[in-house]
Amino acid sequence: MEELLAARTAVSGTVAAAKQSGNDAKAQARMAEGREIGDRIKVAEARRAETEGELTSLLLQFPNVPLPDVPTGGESANVVVRSWGTPRLGEGLRPHWDLGETLGILDLARGAKVAGAGFVTLRGEGSRLARALVQLMLDLHTREHGYEEVAIPFAVNRAAMIGTGQFPKFEDEQYAIRDADLFLIPTAEVPITNLYRDEILDAAWLPHGFAAYSPCFRREAGAAGKDTRGLLRVHQFDKVELVRYCTPEESAHELERLTAHAEAVLTRLGLPYRVVLLAAGDTGFASAKTYDLEVWAPGVGRWLEVSSCSTCTDFQARRANIRYRSAPGKPPRFIHTLNGSGVAIPRVLAAILEHYQEPDGTVRVPDALRPYLGADRLE
């Protein structure tokens, strides 16, 4: 291919030279020669483009490779690496949907009426509680953990979805905006990680953390019938997301930091939780290693996943072409990206209702939330 291109350039040069010296016959001959080379270039280029297209679409199908310290196997091979707090146990603890409806802060029926099952409406103190949680988390991460807060688009284009790994494999799981080629974000990770797509960053800027509030939209195709009650699995939910950009050398340590930042939310709220290292088979498509944070919800008697902290190593950076330069003159290298919820609002709200419920049906407000809510009890 390159030889052909070089040959064309050479022949074009002789055409120019021949014309200038007034040698029309020679110019004509050279032009014919050039035409022939041009035809061969078209054929070769078409084949190259086709092959390259096939290769790219094939490569986009491959998931990230788990790190060596990730256990092999499926969900049953997950490992609880630590836990915090004492799960509340006892008879008569009510599930959050029961408490929420009784308190008048959760309106599942009317949410379903306007958008469908899985779209929840919070009311009154419920709505304020959700807002207080967002506020608490953003304040914590920006003031104490050093994150830069960003307010990002809630819809993204196709390139962004490819960059973080949702597309092409999981296009069915996203909400698409008809006729616009835009997609509602399943997590703020998508817009935040893509902020620096096709850029080369200065090493001095790394590591850098972003925190953002956003709603998240998920079709949950294939999950129909599972966890459908209350706030456990919904099509739209609010979340504070953490994303970190760093060098490859930093990423292992950065994952521990990120996880600790998300955990701080739960300790601040006084909610018992455990940290689960996911086995390879349970780790997400873009992730090389993931810790799930699960909070105890005594009303439903289950651990609820409220955060998934992952290092994507250079997987997303390669797709989104995000690089950095370690020093002037050095060739650019791919950064590593990490993300984790810090944390998801509905499930943590459910856990608060269930964990802090009183026998009389009221709910104590965790100390950390009182300044934000201006109340110490929901009744």
Next chain:
RNA sequence: GGACAGGUGGCCGAGUGGUUUAAGGCGCACGCCUGGAAAGCGUGUGGGGGUGAAAGCCUCUCGCGGGUUCGAAUCCCGCCCUGUCCGCCA
């Protein structure tokens, strides 16, 4: 949504079919000069791919994609983005 104007290297900016390695400037880096600095002078200064031990060399890249042509930053078509004005709207 409509009209117009634009998109060129880190930045500004010239370039409207070929002597092609994209002028010039700014910034930056290094060197010379200096007691030291500034100024001045000189050299260098994006990314991808290939080749090589390295220096280097080859090649692609002027918003993106197609087309015309022997040859495209330059001409044609489509799209994206930015600006200005109009319309609409929180």
